[in-house]
Amino acid sequence: MVSPQQKQAAVGDLQKQGLSMRTSCTLVQIERKGFYYKPKLSEENQQITNYLKETAFNNVCWGLPRMVIAVRDKYGAVNHKRIRRLYCAARLQVPKRPSKHTKYRTKPLVQAEHPNHRWSMDFVSDSFLYGRRFRVLNIIDDFTRELIHQVVDTSISGIRVARELTDIAKYRSLPEFIVCDNGPEFRSSVMFKWSQDNKVELCFIAPGKPQQNAFVESFNGKFRKECLDLNCFGDLLEARDVIMNWRLDYNTNRPHSSLNYMSPTKFRENYENNVDGKRVTLQVV
Secondary structure: OOOHHHHHHHHHHHHHOOOOHHHHHHHHOOOHHHHHOOOOOOHHHHHHHHHHHHHHHHOOOOOHHHHHHHHHHHHOOOOHHHHHHHHHHOOOOOOOOOOOOOOOOOOOOOOOOOOOOEEEEEEEEEEOOOOOEEEEEEEEEOOOOOEEEEEEEOOOOHHHHHHHHHHHOOOOOOOOEEEEOOOOOOOOHHHHHHHHHHOOEEEEOOOOOHHHHHHHHHHHHHHHHHOHHHOOOOOHHHHHHHHHHHHHHHHHOOOEHHHOOEOHHHHHHHHHHOOOOOOOOOOOO
16 A cells, blocks of 8 residues: 555656646645645644753653653643654654663562661762863662762762761761662771761672662663763862752652652652552662
8 A cells, every 4th residue: 555655755756757746646646735735733732842842952861751741740631642743753752772681680679668768879980071080979768769969079988978978867867778889988997887876787789789789870870871971070069060950950850760750859748748648669760
């Protein structure tokens, strides 16, 4: 069966050979009014398309599910198939990352049962424009996916990690245990003494098994892709300012697929107020 696009292409070829539009349409058996017809985008669809383009420009890593949430927050109950059609017509699809073959899977991590039950922390590194490296310490709540604290500096020792955790305790309850890797900062005598004084158990993953710290590793990938890879930092002050703004946006605005597309802050508020009356099942994505 010949598609309308193929018929229109055939009409164009006949016109190039010197035939008139009327004759070409008659030979191909297509109505001239159908050939000339160009669909008009409604005003609302045009507004949604412009909003999708603006959102995609500001959040280049967002795919269709988060775009649907963003459009519905602004324009109300819009059919997801309509949003998908406008999203694809504007060519805003995010390229898919090729899947890797996994030979084995480890046992799933024990889930945190409530906010401040278990935290995870890990380091991410990047460089300034002139080449010097700097590090970022990420501390997240495994239950709410909330980014609790970030430390940005050129050097972060075990003493600095213990001091930052002590500062967090001034405005937030400490967890029962913290999951981390076997880095020298976490295994230092200072961190051991801090854990004993504050009655927080440090849980170290097995060497060479970063999947055992899956929550913060998953977050590190999002942080690098959505913040570090999209910005060039001239100095430490600029890096701290950009990363702080990103952290506020991540906690309050970014829809998280593991939280039913709620932001971490909204999910925590709903849990504390018991709005839904049930706990959301968490998954690592």
